[in-house]
Amino acid sequence: MADETYPSRRKARKHAVEVLYSAQARDEAPETVLRDTADRLSWSTHGWFPFAREIVAGVADELDGIDELIASSSANWPIDRMPRTDLAILRVGVWELEHETAPVSVIVSEAVHLANELSTERSGTFINGVLGKIAASRS
Numbered sequence: 611m612a613d614e615t616y617p618s619r620r621k622a623r624k625h626a627v628e629v630l631y632s633a634q635a636r637d638e639a640p641e642t643v644l645r646d647t648a649d650r651l652s653w654s655t656h657g658w659f660p661f662a663r664e665i666v667a668g669v670a671d672e673l674d675g676i677d678e679l680i681a682s683s684s685a686n687w688p689i690d691r692m693p694r695t696d697l698a699i700l701r702v703g704v705w706e707l708e709h710e711t712a713p714v715s716v717i718v719s720e721a722v723h724l725a726n727e728l729s730t731e732r733s734g735t736f737i738n739g740v741l742g743k744i745a746a747s748r749s
Contacts, residue, residue, distance in 0.1 A: 619712070622661035623702055623720055625653065627728065629666050630698040640670040661711075668709065669701045676704045683743040687736075695729040696737060703741045707748065714745045 629647060633640040644666045653659050669676060680700050681689050689697060703721035706712065712720075718741045725733035 618656075618658040619661055620720060620723075621656070622658040622665065623706075624724060624728075625658070625662045626665035626669070626702050627695070627698045627724055629662070630669060630701055631694050634694055634698065640666045665702055665705060669705045672705065672708070673701070676701050676708075679704050679708075679744055680740060683747070684736075684740045693729060693733070696725065696733050699724050699729070699733075699737055700740055703737065704744060707741065707745055718742060718745065 629644045630640055632638075632647070633643040636643065644663060648654050648659065648663075653662070677689055680697070684692070684700075692700075699721050702724075703717055706717045707714065711717070718738060721741055722734040722738050725737045
């Protein structure tokens, strides 16, 4: 069972990042982008979809607080200067940290994995540092 859950949660995170990125780029509500994309690509038939929906809704509901945490933990990088992909990954990671959906090490590792897959060469290190700082402040 654990073998099925891990990839499913990874897929949910990745698709949540894609939705959050698209919503910001289009200046649309994340829930709208998720609904439209899910309808078009039949996402709701997949096991990972409920977790992706939970992440997207959670980030959308708590966006201001999440962005405050990111801004206060990312020295010299205001939110409006961050690459959109990195910001979407950070938003997912912060939401997960705040809701403890997995161990901290897993949340940070998954965010770094997404950064290495979807963003720049330096993004993984940056995201690791920001999420690590946020996680340490919660302890």
